Amino acid sequence: AKIHYEMDSWMGSLSPLLNNRKLSEIVIPGTHNSGSYPITVGSRISDLNQISDFTDGAETSPLIMNIVRKAGPGWAKCQDHSIGDQLRRGNRYLDLRVYCDRETDEYYLEHFFIGSNLTEDLLHIAQFVEERAEEVVILDLRSEQNCTDLLMIRLLERIGRVFGEKLVPAPIWDDDPLPTYGQLVADGTTVVVSVKDNHGKYQGFDWLWNSRAHMIDPFADTASKEQLRSFIADEMSKPRPPRSLFVAQIILSPTTDTFVDGLTGAGAVDLREFARDLNRDFQYWIKDLRQLNPNIFMTDFPSRTLVKKIINMNFYQDKVMETRSRKVKSKKKGKKRGKKTKKI
Numbered sequence: 001a002k003i004h005y006e007m008d009s010w011m012g013s014l015s016p017l018l019n020n021r022k023l024s025e026i027v028i029p030g031t032h033n034s035g036s037y038p039i040t041v042g043s044r045i046s047d048l049n050q051i052s053d054f055t056d057g058a059e060t061s062p063l064i065m066n067i068v069r070k071a072g073p074g075w076a077k078c079q080d081h082s083i084g085d086q087l088r089r090g091n092r093y094l095d096l097r098v099y100c101d102r103e104t105d106e107y108y109l110e111h112f113f114i115g116s117n118l119t120e121d122l123l124h125i126a127q128f129v130e131e132r133a134e135e136v137v138i139l140d141l142r143s144e145q146n147c148t149d150l151l152m153i154r155l156l157e158r159i160g161r162v163f164g165e166k167l168v169p170a171p172i173w174d175d176d177p178l179p180t181y182g183q184l185v186a187d188g189t190t191v192v193v194s195v196k197d198n199h200g201k202y203q204g205f206d207w208l209w210n211s212r213a214h215m216i217d218p219f220a221d222t223a224s225k226e227q228l229r230s231f232i233a234d235e236m237s238k239p240r241p242p243r244s245l246f247v248a249q250i251i252l253s254p255t256t257d258t259f260v261d262g263l264t265g266a267g268a269v270d271l272r273e274f275a276r277d278l279n280r281d282f283q284y285w286i287k288d289l290r291q292l293n294p295n296i297f298m299t300d301f302p303s304r305t306l307v308k309k310i311i312n313m314n315f316y317q318d319k320v321m322e323t324r325s326r327k328v329k330s331k332k333k334g335k336k337r338g339k340k341t342k343k344i
Contacts, residue, residue: 009134027314031091031300032095033078033115036109037077037081039111045068046110076271094137095298098152099115099146136184136192159193168189170209214245215245216241216247222253223255225277248298249298251278
């Protein structure tokens with residue numbers, strides 16, 4: 001029987017189901033470009049190189065830049081709700097793209113344009129986990145713009161001060177198993193922080209997960225729903241290291257043609273409209289994807305209904321895991337039967 005839960009405390013309500021599951025075995029809804037919610041016309045561009053990539057190097061044209069500044073925010077904004085509200089609406093994975101303001105030493109989140117104030121967001125996240133001790137939150141610092149190594153180290157130090165003993169220690173060895181949900185709650189460690197550290201720059205933070213080793217997050221980079229669905233199914237079917245989480249990016253990538261179609265009225269006018277059809281279709285993919293060891297699903301503009309459907313996949317995981325276990329045992333028995341006894 002399904003268990004009743006509220007969106008802001010669903011993990012605690014589902015604890016009888018989740019206690020013995022590793023973090024990689026829990027189905028978790030998450031948001032893409034979580035800090036983009038305040039982006040609007042007039043927001044500051046975070047990196048001209050990103051704009052250049054999107055416009056095929058045409059950023060020097062005053063006409064193009066005027067169009068980008070007016071229409072671009074509609075395509076850069078991926079969420080409607082503040083990060084605190086994203087958590088209260090059931091999301092437990094946050095995609096954080098860091099921007100360092102070197103003039104003020106302040107930290108923001110960005111997606112082509114400057115979004116929310118990261119310092120304020122961290123305090124809202126801290127308040128959420130303090131008030132809800134059974135909710136596990138994953139903060140994935142997926143990119144850095146305009147940041148020096150020193151500024152990033154200062155940010156990590158700030159994160160350490162904000163969350164303190166709630167930070168989940170990072171797995172050290174390749175064969176280290178991920179902790180179970182029950183272990184995390186019992187230890188009072190409910191905040192996972194991950195960063196891409198390709199060169200070992202951020203030593204000394206025993207709680208800092210290296211997303212290069214701990215986060216598998218394949219990116220389809222397509223504007224086609226059919227290609228995305230096939231890509232996600234293929235990637236979810238692959239074997240995974242025991243200490244890794246898996247992020248399925250249920251997002252489409254708008255192209256320059258998509259942008260132009262929106263301006264001429266031949267297509268979606270912004271990312272919200274672009275994502276709406278995908279999110280509707282994704283709800284019908286869930287039945288197939290729940291057989292493929294699902295973990296984290298990252299989406300743009302997720303509705304309450306979509307988040308709830310992702311959470312509800314957890315009710316089916318016991319059956320899926322039991323079936324997978326039986327298949328493994330059956331294969332092992334088959335191998336034993338197939339061995340021939342040597343004659344002496």
